[in-house]
Amino acid sequence: MMDYTGTPNTMDCIMSPDIQAAFRINATHWRKVNAAWRYPVHQHRTFELNIVLEFEQHMTVAGRSFLQQTGDILFIRPGVEHSSQGSGGPEGMTYYALNFDIDDSSLRRSLMMADSTILTGDTAEIADVRHALNDFIHSTISGEPNTHRQRLNALRASLRLLTALSSWALSELPDNPPAYEPSPPENAILLANAIEKHLEELVCASAAGGEGRPGIEDIAAKLGYSPAHCNRVFRQVYGKSPRQYLSGLIIRQAKLLLLNYSLSVEVIALRLGYRDSSHFSKQFKRWTGLSPQGYRKLNHPDRREIDAEQHYRDNPFI
Numbered sequence: 001m002m003d004y005t006g007t008p009n010t011m012d013c014i015m016s017p018d019i020q021a022a023f024r025i026n027a028t029h030w031r032k033v034n035a036a037w038r039y040p041v042h043q044h045r046t047f048e049l050n051i052v053l054e055f056e057q058h059m060t061v062a063g064r065s066f067l068q069q070t071g072d073i074l075f076i077r078p079g080v081e082h083s084s085q086g087s088g089g090p091e092g093m094t095y096y097a098l099n100f101d102i103d104d105s106s107l108r109r110s111l112m113m114a115d116s117t118i119l120t121g122d123t124a125e126i127a128d129v130r131h132a133l134n135d136f137i138h139s140t141i142s143g144e145p146n147t148h149r150q151r152l153n154a155l156r157a158s159l160r161l162l163t164a165l166s167s168w169a170l171s172e173l174p175d176n177p178p179a180y181e182p183s184p185p186e187n188a189i190l191l192a193n194a195i196e197k198h199l200e201e202l203v204c205a206s207a208a209g210g211e212g213r214p215g216i217e218d219i220a221a222k223l224g225y226s227p228a229h230c231n232r233v234f235r236q237v238y239g240k241s242p243r244q245y246l247s248g249l250i251i252r253q254a255k256l257l258l259l260n261y262s263l264s265v266e267v268i269a270l271r272l273g274y275r276d277s278s279h280f281s282k283q284f285k286r287w288t289g290l291s292p293q294g295y296r297k298l299n300h301p302d303r304r305e306i307d308a309e310q311h312y313r314d315n316p317f318i
Contacts, residue, residue: 019104020252021102021103021104021107022102022103022248022249022251022252023100023101023102023158023162024046024100024101024102024248025098025099025100025154025158025161026046026099026100026101027044027046027097027098027099028096028097028098028099028136028140029096029097029140030053030094030095030096030137030140030141031094031095031096031097032054032092032093032094033086033087033092033093033094033095034087034092035086035087035089035090035091035092036086037084037086037087037092038083038084038085038086039083039084039086040083041060041081041082041083042081042082042083043078043079043080043081043082044076044078044079044099045078045079045101045240045244046078046099046100046101047075047076047077047078047099047100047101047102047111048074048075048076048082048097048098048099048100049073049074049075049076049097049098049100049129049133050068050073050074050076050095050096050097050098051068051071051072051073051074051095051096051097051130051133052068052069052070052071052072052093052094052095053070053093053094053095053096053137054070054091054093054094055070055087055088055089055091055092055093055094056068056069056070056087056088056089056093057084057086057087057088057093057095058084058085058086058087058088059074059082059083059084059085060082060083060084060085061074061076061080061081061082061117062080062081062082062117063081064117066117066118067088068095068118071120071130072118072119072120073118073119073120073126073129073130073133074117074118074119075114075116075117075118075119076117077111077112077239078101078112078239078240079239096133096136096137096140098133098136098161100161101248102162102165103245103248103249103252105192105193105196105238107165107166107169108238108239109189109237109238110169110170110172110173111165111169112237112238112239114168114169114172116172119168123171124167125164125167125168125170125171126168128160128163128164128167128168129161129164129165129168131160131164132157132160132161132163132164133161135153135156135157135160135161136154136157136161138153139153139154139157184233184236184237188233188236188237189237191223191225191230191233191234192233192234192236192237192238193237194223195216195219195223195230195233195234195242196234196238196245198219198222198223199219199242199245199246199249200249202219203246203249203250203253204253206253206271206272206273207253207256207257207271207272208271216230216231216242216243216246219242230242247287250272250273251284251287251288253272254268254272254280254284254292255295257271257272258292258295258296259296261296265277265280265281265292265293268280268292269281277292280292
């Protein structure tokens, strides 16, 4: 019997890591304001990119004051307090703000540890971030009536921004990183990585076989630490709690499972650890703004025609 895996005659092989990441963009807006406009101190659970398009803006981020000139980009991490003291002149100003989140551990950790707050200069990485934001701005203000086309343009801009952020994160890494980084410490990073790995494995196992929703208490017990310590270390490294990170993993799996039309919403809810489909549907709508069935129709608008054809095949004499 012939072996088609290629293993017996392979002389060398290097595998690349599997990539599965959720990149979420929300609360994106273009805004023109007058000289009296202000925005009070606040914070987000997500990252923010804020770019001034016309004139200038006085911003305070984590207690530091910045004067954004046209084209300057502020990069604000989750949980960091910031406020706008408004325009520096009588003309007012125009700005664009984009909030995003990423569940990939490597990119998220790099973004959380990056030194920069204001992105200026003529580097290729900053130019790529600016070009990606320009794509979003054009998509937002174009008034494109075709929502399908508008969504594809936004998706293209999202992928361009993800690429630009990855390039910028790489440029921020030191060429010769120290063996020990005091913030966060190496043992904290290793523990947070282990927690993240367990969360991903348990969610995937639950989605495949309905083994129930994983909890940080069970993971902490397996790793030999208290849940409070695991929560504290995970938040230190990833900028969010394990529960928040878990929610992102669950919504990603929910979207993937909903694309499998052989699975009912009830089965999907049970696989993801919900007590019933109603609870799952409410949570899914809170996350995405759509019901599970609405998400299915959005991703397969011709599904009703397929269902009708299947119904006819199952009941040919009706």
